[in-house]
Amino acid sequence: MPPADETAPANASGLAARALAASAARRPYLEGLNAEQREAVETLDGPVLVLSGAGTGKTRVLTTRIAHIIATARAYPSQILAVTFTNKAAREMKLRVGLLLGEVAEGMPWLGTFHSIATKMLRRHAELVGLRPDFTILDTDDQIRLLKQVIAAENLDEKRWPARHFAHLIDSWKNRGLAPDKVPPGEGMAFGNGKGVKLYGAYQERLATLNAADFGDLLLHVITIFRAHPDVLGLYHERFRFILVDEYQDTNVAQYLWLRLVAQGRRNVCCVGDDDQSIYGWRGAEVDNILRFEHDFPGAKVIRLEQNYRSTGHILGAASALIAHNQGRLGKTLRTDAEDGAMVTVTGAWDSQEEARLIGDEIEALQSKGHALSEMAVLVRISAQMREFEDRFVNLGLPYRVIGGPRFYERMEIRDALAYFRIVTQPADDLAFERIINTPKRGLAEATLSLLHNHARSARVPLLRAAEALAQSEELKPKPRVSLRDLLIAISGWAERLENGTPHTEVAAQILEESGYTDMWKADRSAEAAGRLDNLKELVRSMEEFPDMRAFLEHVALVMEASDGEDEDRVSIMTLHGAKGLEFETVFLPGWEDGLFPNQRALDENGRAGLEEERRLAYVGITRSRRNAKIYFATNRRLHGLWQSTVPSRFIDELPQAHVEVAEGEAGYGAPRHAPSRFDNLPAFAASTYATPGWQRAQARQRMAEEASARGTGMRGRGAAGGFQNRIIEGEVVASSIAQGAGFIMGERVFHQKFGPGVVAAIEGNKLTVDFDKAGRKMVLDSFMQKAG
DNA sequence: ATTAGCATCCTTTTT
DNA sequence: GGATGCTAAT
Numbered sequence: 001m002p003p004a005d006e007t008a009p010a011n012a013s014g015l016a017a018r019a020l021a022a023s024a025a026r027r028p029y030l031e032g033l034n035a036e037q038r039e040a041v042e043t044l045d046g047p048v049l050v051l052s053g054a055g056t057g058k059t060r061v062l063t064t065r066i067a068h069i070i071a072t073a074r075a076y077p078s079q080i081l082a083v084t085f086t087n088k089a090a091r092e093m094k095l096r097v098g099l100l101l102g103e104v105a106e107g108m109p110w111l112g113t114f115h116s117i118a119t120k121m122l123r124r125h126a127e128l129v130g131l132r133p134d135f136t137i138l139d140t141d142d143q144i145r146l147l148k149q150v151i152a153a154e155n156l157d158e159k160r161w162p163a164r165h166f167a168h169l170i171d172s173w174k175n176r177g178l179a180p181d182k183v184p185p186g187e188g189m190a191f192g193n194g195k196g197v198k199l200y201g202a203y204q205e206r207l208a209t210l211n212a213a214d215f216g217d218l219l220l221h222v223i224t225i226f227r228a229h230p231d232v233l234g235l236y237h238e239r240f241r242f243i244l245v246d247e248y249q250d251t252n253v254a255q256y257l258w259l260r261l262v263a264q265g266r267r268n269v270c271c272v273g274d275d276d277q278s279i280y281g282w283r284g285a286e287v288d289n290i291l292r293f294e295h296d297f298p299g300a301k302v303i304r305l306e307q308n309y310r311s312t313g314h315i316l317g318a319a320s321a322l323i324a325h326n327q328g329r330l331g332k333t334l335r336t337d338a339e340d341g342a343m344v345t346v347t348g349a350w351d352s353q354e355e356a357r358l359i360g361d362e363i364e365a366l367q368s369k370g371h372a373l374s375e376m377a378v379l380v381r382i383s384a385q386m387r388e389f390e391d392r393f394v395n396l397g398l399p400y401r402v403i404g405g406p407r408f409y410e411r412m413e414i415r416d417a418l419a420y421f422r423i424v425t426q427p428a429d430d431l432a433f434e435r436i437i438n439t440p441k442r443g444l445a446e447a448t449l450s451l452l453h454n455h456a457r458s459a460r461v462p463l464l465r466a467a468e469a470l471a472q473s474e475e476l477k478p479k480p481r482v483s484l485r486d487l488l489i490a491i492s493g494w495a496e497r498l499e500n501g502t503p504h505t506e507v508a509a510q511i512l513e514e515s516g517y518t519d520m521w522k523a524d525r526s527a528e529a530a531g532r533l534d535n536l537k538e539l540v541r542s543m544e545e546f547p548d549m550r551a552f553l554e555h556v557a558l559v560m561e562a563s564d565g566e567d568e569d570r571v572s573i574m575t576l577h578g579a580k581g582l583e584f585e586t587v588f589l590p591g592w593e594d595g596l597f598p599n600q601r602a603l604d605e606n607g608r609a610g611l612e613e614e615r616r617l618a619y620v621g622i623t624r625s626r627r628n629a630k631i632y633f634a635t636n637r638r639l640h641g642l643w644q645s646t647v648p649s650r651f652i653d654e655l656p657q658a659h660v661e662v663a664e665g666e667a668g669y670g671a672p673r674h675a676p677s678r679f680d681n682l683p684a685f686a687a688s689t690y691a692t693p694g695w696q697r698a699q700a701r702q703r704m705a706e707e708a709s710a711r712g713t714g715m716r717g718r719g720a721a722g723g724f725q726n727r728i729i730e731g732e733v734v735a736s737s738i739a740q741g742a743g744f745i746m747g748e749r750v751f752h753q754k755f756g757p758g759v760v761a762a763i764e765g766n767k768l769t770v771d772f773d774k775a776g777r778k779m780v781l782d783s784f785m786q787k788a789g
Numbered sequence: 790a791t792t793a794g795c796a797t798c799c800t801t802t803t804t
Numbered sequence: 805g806g807a808t809g810c811t812a813a814t
Contacts, residue, residue: 086803115804139804159810215804250803282801382800384805404802438790445790558804577801599800617801640799641805 029067029100033060040270040303041065044074044242047263047297048270049290053334054319054623055310055583058272062244063093065270066108067100075241081262082111082244087559089246089581090116110240114255116558118218122225125232129221134550136212136422137557141415142431143167143214150203154195161192170200174216175284177223177254180204211428219254226261237265247581248273248293252284260296267297275330276323279577279617281609282602290330308334310583312341315629317659319622325654326612344622344629346652347663351636351643352385352591356392359588359632363398363571366586373399375585377572379621381597385590386573393571403574409556413521413532417539418556420511424494425549428462437467440520442483451475464491490514504549508540576617579624587625590632592618592649596639618651630663631655750787 030038040050040061052058066082069075084090090112097108110117119137126133138146147163147170169191173183180201188197207213213221226233243263245251248271251259263269271293278287294300308316316336323329349355363376378389386402393400408414416439422432438444456466470476471485494514497507512518518536521529546552572584591597598614606613622629633648744750748760750770758770 113804119804137804218804280802283803384800387805407803441790443790447790575801601800613801638805 027068027071029064029071033057033064034307036303036305036307037061037064040272040305041068043270043301043303044069045268047267047293047300049248049293049300049302050270050272050305051290051302051330051332052272052274052305053308053332054274054277054620055308056305056334057307057309058246058274058305059092059096061305062246062272063096063100065244066093066097069242070097070101077108078110079239079241080108080110080244081117081240081242082108082246083114083117083259084111084246085113085250087113087116089113093246113558114258115215115218118222118258119554119558121222121236122213122218125222125225125229128225128229128232130208131213131221132211134211134426136210136426136429137218137554138207138212138214138431139410139557140167140215141410142212145431145434146206146210147199147203150199150206151192153202154192154199156192156195166191166196166199169196170203171216172284173200174214174220175252175254177220177257179220179224210430211426212431216254219258223254223258223261226258233261234265236262241266241268243269245269245271245273249275249278249287249290250280250285251289253286253289254284256286256289256292263297269297274332276326276332276616277580277620279580279613279620281606281613304332306332306334308336308338310626311336311623312338312627314340314343314659315622315625315627318344318629318655319619321656321659322622322651322654323615323619326615328612342628343659343661344631344655345661345663346592346631346633346655348648349632349634352388352634352638353392355590355632355634356388359389359590359630360392360396360398362588362630364396367398371585373569373571376588377574377579377582377584377586377624378588378590379574379576379579379624381576381591381599381617383575385596389573389590393573399568399570401568401570401572403572404578408535408538411532411535413535414539416517417508417512417536418553420515420517421508421549421553423464424491424498424507424511425553427464427495430456430463433463433467436515437487440516442487442516444480444484444487448476448480448484464488487515498549504546504552505540505543507549508543512536512540576621580620583624583626585626586628586630587621588630588632589618589621590634591637592631592633592652593637593646594649595644595646596637597649598651615651615654618649744787748787 030041033041037057037060040048041064044065050058050061052061062082066080069080070077082093084093094108094111097111110120112120122129122131123133123135126135144163144167147166148158151158151161151163151166173187180197183197183200185197188194188200190196192199207217240262243259245259250273259269271290273290275287275290278285281287294302311319313336316334320334347358349358359378363373366376367373380386380389383404390400390402409418416436419432419435422429423436426432434449437449452463452466452470455470456463459466459469461469467484468488471481471488476484494507494511497510498504518533521532521536524532543549543552546555594600597618598611602610602614604610622631631652633652634646636643636645638644744760746760746762749757750760751757761771
């Protein structure tokens with residue numbers, strides 16, 4: 001369908017006249033922009049690359065540019081293509097453009113994520129790649145289940161060739177714009193006894209039969225269409241007078257190819273990005289796209305935004321010096337007019353628990369001084385670090401919010417419910433049918449399913465149709481036959497109700513009730529069951545915003561998010577990746593230890609490029625803060641269930657002395673007291689907490705083990721602390737030895753990190769039986785107990 | 790058909 | 805440590 005749903009301004013001279021008239025008018029939205037920003041906003045014609053450092057007003061430039069285009073009547077909102085990576089960014093941009101123009105602009109139909117815009121295009125031309133316009137979008141889970149079938153169909157051992165691995169491989173091909181026939185022969189050999197490419201092709205065929213596309217297809221199919229049908233591409237050249245791209249450093253090859261095809265029309269393309277904030281290399285982002293820009297769009301104007309409006313001097317100084325250790329940068333020099341403010345602090349902790357304790361205390365201290373919790377964030381390298389902070393904050397009663405947990409639509413109960421909705425609206429959706437056929441349990445498992453599969457394959461019909469035929473025949477035993485028939489009757493009943501206009505939310509609720517799905521969770525005694533039922537209610541409630549079931553499912557596939565109270569005052573806990581684009585007054589950066597951050601695996605797999613990406617991550621972390629950045633490391637951390645002693649991150653050594661200070665720990669917490677350049681000397685604690693006999697014994701044990709390993713394997717690692725690297729201390733040993741001389745007595749009030757306050761009920765060696773006020777009676781190691789005042 | 794118990798694997802995350 | 809996924813037992 002050609003994109004001709006609105007009339008373009010009648011002709012060029014009409015446009016020019018209006019532009020002239022408008023340019024004479026006042027443009028309040030330009031006020032307050034600095035010279036570089038203003039240039040980035042006003043350079044409308046031809047390709048523009050904006051290199052925008054952290055906190056330099058990138059979003060402001062983008063939104064103002066859009067407002068400028070519209071206000072000067074250079075194009076209608078519907079003639080502007082604006083692409084972001086996340087729905088959140090798209091929403092924010094929409095909102096801010098609206099604010100700038102004061103409600104004048106009706107929604108911009110082509111402002112969205114790469115994927116949502118590609119989907120919109122693909123639905124219009126689906127038949128050109130063998131899909132129907134109402135194709136289903138599969139998520140990763142569906143994708144993997146489908147791949148399992150494809151792999152099994154080739155008689156390959158699923159264990160040797162895991163579907164998950166293959167899914168990554170296919171994604172990486174799709175991210176590079178490679179259809180099955182374009183994959184370099186060598187690469188396909190690596191999987192499935194050399195059948196990689198064949199399997200990829202089989203998978204694509206299955207997708208077509210299912211009338212489905214995975215996330216990678218959305219872009220890839222559109223690229224295929226654009227290449228094979230210049231007339232279709234021409235429609236979009238005609239339409240899009242201006243193109244804007246956010247976070248350009250994160251584009252992968254497919255996105256780049258797509259963009260280049262669309263932008264080669266009028267060449268009014270403006271990309272905004274920061275090579276120093278490229279942190280998605282591992283999922284196919286190509287920083288080189290920034291360098292290629294000038295090559296592909298000759299005569300491109302490059303504008304640097306270097307005035308930082310976010311952070312104080314010390315924070316900017318520390319971050320800039322750190323990132324300067326990277327080679328292969330385009331290079332920017334950020335400057336600020338802000339005061340120096342507080343230095344970046346570095347604090348050492350004995351272990352990760354103490355680290356969490358220190359941060360918790362500091363947050364409470366700030367809070368009591370009147371700082372908002374919503375202005376503080378804990379930014380971790382890996383999600384596994386989050387639990388420790390959650391535990392600690394629960395104990396302190398600090399409200400917190402974890403950002404980037406499992407997404408709402410990825411939860412089991414939501415996916416199950418959606419599968420029901422899908423099969424009702426999309427009879428060909430075999431994956432949905434398979435998901436719900438025996439959920440809740442109706443005695444339709446493997447045996448029945450394989451019978452269905454055989455039928456479906458030989459008759460070349462979807463599973464649902466095969467099931468209908470089978471339910472009439474004698475092939476099934478009476479029991480499964482009856483329950484299959486009941487299910488089919490129910491499904492067609494629901495479909496009918498949707499057809500004849502029963503509100504979709506009502507039908508949805510009925511589906512969940514009548515299928516027995518909610519009953520299944522009501523009968524479940526496990527702790528999460530109640531939450532799952534809530535989620536289901538929330539799901540049905542959220543459907544109200546959509547006109548019908550189909551629109552709802554479309555939305556869900558691409559955008560669905562949990563809506564937890566964003567406006568409450570809470571500390572945020574999130575990964576460094578999740579923090580990109582956000583800012584806080586105070587940022588806590590725990591876990592700066594070699595191996596964790598920079599992450600060992602990034603180093604192993606990608607060498608120096610990996611290290612540089614980790615360093616950019618560190619840079620992103622520090623530059624999230626407006627006033628305070630607080631870095632932490634622990635000398636002992638439990639990884640994969642084992643205690644390991646760790647070495648402070650090399651990034652700490654790279655921080656400039658002029659902007660960084662070593663924090664004095666709270667009394668008794670044993671913060672190291674030495675110069676920042678001497679972090680390698682750890683562990684060298686002399687603080688009182690660790691001067692207990694038990695701890696000294698543990699140290700002696702460490703030394704013995706160390707000497708033993710030195711004799712056995714020779715010295716390794718670096719410097720004086722080298723011997724401590726990679727050494728494993730069993731949790732029990734450390735814990736019980738610290739406990740020596742703890743001297744608890746019966747009836748004593750005690751406190752436990754996890755269970756809270758309680759009373760000692762019995763003592764057995766180093767094990768205490770404690771009646772906790774909240775958690776009841778528990779047996780715990782005394783080393784985990786503290787005496788309560 | 791269901792489930793308990795055992796082995797295995799551990800970044801980062803969007804769509 | 806803990807989630808996940810498979811085997812083996814009921």
